[in-house]
Amino acid sequence: MKLPVDTTEFELRSSLINMVQNILFNRLANEDPVAHVEIFLEKCNTVHIT
Numbered sequence: 001m002k003l004p005v006d007t008t009e010f011e012l013r014s015s016l017i018n019m020v021q022n023i024l025f026n027r028l029a030n031e032d033p034v035a036h037v038e039i040f041l042e043k044c045n046t047v048h049i050t
Contacts, residue, residue: 016047
C-alpha cells in the first residue's frame with residue numbers, strides 16, 4: 001500500500017492500533033473474509049494524513 005503523501009515520518013496513534021487489533025479474523029467457517037477487509041479499510045479510512 002502506498003501512502004498518499006511523500007513522507008517518512010508519521011505517527012500511529014494507539015487508538016488506531018487498538019481499533020485494528022480488535023478486528024480479528026480467525027478463518028472460521030462463518031467468517032466472511034471480504035467483510036473483514038471492508039471493515040478494516042473503513043477503520044483505516046478514518047485516519048487523515050496531512
